[in-house]
Amino acid sequence: MNKRINALIVALACILLLPAISRAQLPNPTYGWNLGNTLEAPCGEGCWGGTASQTLINGVAAAGYNAVRIPCAWDSHANQSTHVIDSAYLNRVKQVVDWCYAKNLYVLVNAHWDGGWLENNIGTSVNSTINAKQQSYWQQIAATFHNYDAKLLFAGANEPNASTSAQMSTLLAYYQTFVTAVRNDGGSNSTRWLILPGPNTNTTLTNDLFNTLPNDPANPDRMGIEVHWYAPWQYVGMTADESWGKMWYFWGANYHSSTMTDRNATSDQEESMVTTEFNKMQSKFTSKGIPVVLGEFWAQKHASSAFTNTTEYNRHVASRTFWHKVTVDYANARGIRPFIWDTPGTFLNWSTGAKTDPDCVTATTGGAALPPPGGGGGGGTTYYKLKNAATGLVIDGKGSTTNGDWCGQWSDVTSNNLQWEIVTAGSYVQLKNRATGMMIDGAGNSTNGADALLWSNSGSNNQQWTQSASGSNFKYQNRATGLYLDGMGRTTAGSHMGQYAGSSSTNQQFSRTAM
Numbered sequence: 455m456n457k458r459i460n461a462l463i464v465a466l467a468c469i470l471l472l473p474a475i476s477r478a479q480l481p482n483p484t485y486g487w488n489l490g491n492t493l494e495a496p497c498g499e500g501c502w503g504g505t506a507s508q509t510l511i512n513g514v515a516a517a518g519y520n521a522v523r524i525p526c527a528w529d530s531h532a533n534q535s536t537h538v539i540d541s542a543y544l545n546r547v548k549q550v551v552d553w554c555y556a557k558n559l560y561v562l563v564n565a566h567w568d569g570g571w572l573e574n575n576i577g578t579s580v581n582s583t584i585n586a587k588q589q590s591y592w593q594q595i596a597a598t599f600h601n602y603d604a605k606l607l608f609a610g611a612n613e614p615n616a617s618t619s620a621q622m623s624t625l626l627a628y629y630q631t632f633v634t635a636v637r638n639d640g641g642s643n644s645t646r647w648l649i650l651p652g653p654n655t656n657t658t659l660t661n662d663l664f665n666t667l668p669n670d671p672a673n674p675d676r677m678g679i680e681v682h683w684y685a686p687w688q689y690v691g692m693t694a695d696e697s698w699g700k701m702w703y704f705w706g707a708n709y710h711s712s713t714m715t716d717r718n719a720t721s722d723q724e725e726s727m728v729t730t731e732f733n734k735m736q737s738k739f740t741s742k743g744i745p746v747v748l749g750e751f752w753a754q755k756h757a758s759s760a761f762t763n764t765t766e767y768n769r770h771v772a773s774r775t776f777w778h779k780v781t782v783d784y785a786n787a788r789g790i791r792p793f794i795w796d797t798p799g800t801f802l803n804w805s806t807g808a809k810t811d812p813d814c815v816t817a818t819t820g821g822a823a824l825p826p827p828g829g830g831g832g833g834g835t836t837y838y839k840l841k842n843a844a845t846g847l848v849i850d851g852k853g854s855t856t857n858g859d860w861c862g863q864w865s866d867v868t869s870n871n872l873q874w875e876i877v878t879a880g881s882y883v884q885l886k887n888r889a890t891g892m893m894i895d896g897a898g899n900s901t902n903g904a905d906a907l908l909w910s911n912s913g914s915n916n917q918q919w920t921q922s923a924s925g926s927n928f929k930y931q932n933r934a935t936g937l938y939l940d941g942m943g944r945t946t947a948g949s950h951m952g953q954y955a956g957s958s959s960t961n962q963q964f965s966r967t968a969m
Contacts, residue, residue, distance in 0.1 A: 486793030513807015
């Protein structure tokens with residue numbers, strides 16, 4: 455494996471070793487949130503500006519997030535000779551997990567940067583000290599959470615610095631140690647979901663280098679991948695102009711400035727890039743049933759003094775909500791589960807749990823982005839095509855505004871009639887047509903084969919659907935009737951969209967493509 459040709463041969467062969475599975479490990483859709491700059495501070499909780507509390511976690515749940523990622527600094531809180539984690543720190547992490555559980559939140563506990571003891575030292579061979587720490591820490595963590603159910607997930611690293619096949623082999627060895635340590639604890643850890651961050655958590659490197667999973671004979675279907683999303687850097691993170699390029703303040707075609715044109719992102723770095731990179735994760739992993747976590751994403755807000763006038767500043771603020779919404783919606787549409795990166799005072803107040811940036815909170819919990827100042831194309835809403843896995847036809851609103859008209863299916867063409875907004879309604883969703891504003895309605899008809907209808911928004915249970923994952927596809931079960939949207943095997947454009955009792959048929963499975 456140290457020779458390039460051997461690494462290439464093994465990598466190509468291992469592509470076939472990725473197992474095909476179909477179990478989701480997080481809520482669908484996931485609106486995840488990071489407890490950033492808190493428990494992962496090597497200098498101790500609070501030294502980076504915030505401490506955790508039940509009040510904060512209550513605020514997270516009230517804001518609409520349904521999962522929490524807890525970055526942790528195990529090495530900084532451990533004896534460097536014995537590798538024993540300080541019991542007070544371990545119990546503190548447990549306390550925060552318990553607060554999340556009290557609000558029925560899913561939780562992802564990781565091993566974060568923590569001085570770089572692991573992630574900055576991924577060489578071409580395994581370091582015995584690093585490996586011993588990895589084993590000891592995860593044995594202790596697993597034992598602490600021995601009886602916690604499947605709502606708790608573990609991630610074996612944060613952003614491991616690997617960019618070659620040789621480094622990837624070393625990283626996989628550390629991941630094998632992580633997996634074995636957790637599984638050997640037994641109990642709920644025998645089947646707990648274990649998340650493996652890709653090299654540099656970069657989508658392209660992960661696509662190219664992550665070609666096999668660690669050995670887990672009893673549970674090969676309980677591991678997932680993690681990537682992060684901070685792109686394009688000129689927009690999300692760049693803080694000063696450079697000789698090679700300027701900071702961008704505006705992202706998204708409908709949010710471009712006509713006066714500060716040198717601050718507009720280029721089109722190849724906007725929605726099309728998100729589609730390209732997230733499609734890699736869908737094709738390589740989620741389409742095979744291997745979950746992908748988008749463990750971090752975030753875009754900065756520039757100071758108002760950087761803008762020529764208030765309108766352009768407001769355009770930047772609105773653009774930022776759109777970037778966040780696109781990231782969340784495009785990820786969830788491809789089976790990728792996103793977690794916004796938050797630090798004290800950015801999106802939530804660490805002391806009170808109150809929203810400090812309510813517009814971005816809305817955009818990252820299934821709501822709309824702010825429209826650009828003066829309107830301009832409805833850029834705040836993401837629409838989807840819902841294509842039936844069996845028939846290949848797309849759900850069609852037909853341009854009809856008649857209450858009680860039947861919902862159709864049509865071949866995949868460019869038309870607003872084929873595009874749907876997925877509107878969050880508590881734990882359910884509504885399917886709202888872009889062209890007409892009509893909702894897909896179960897009509898209270900629980901007869902197998904009944905038509906799905908179109909109806910103006912009534913707020914009725916007939917218009918609410920449970921959205922659940924089925925591999926890389928989605929199923930929609932009506933709240934009132936209990937039946938699922940079903941293509942009924944009809945392959946003729948213009949056919950009726952039906953409803954049917956739940957089954958494993960692909961007639962009840964739909965791919966979601968964000969527009």
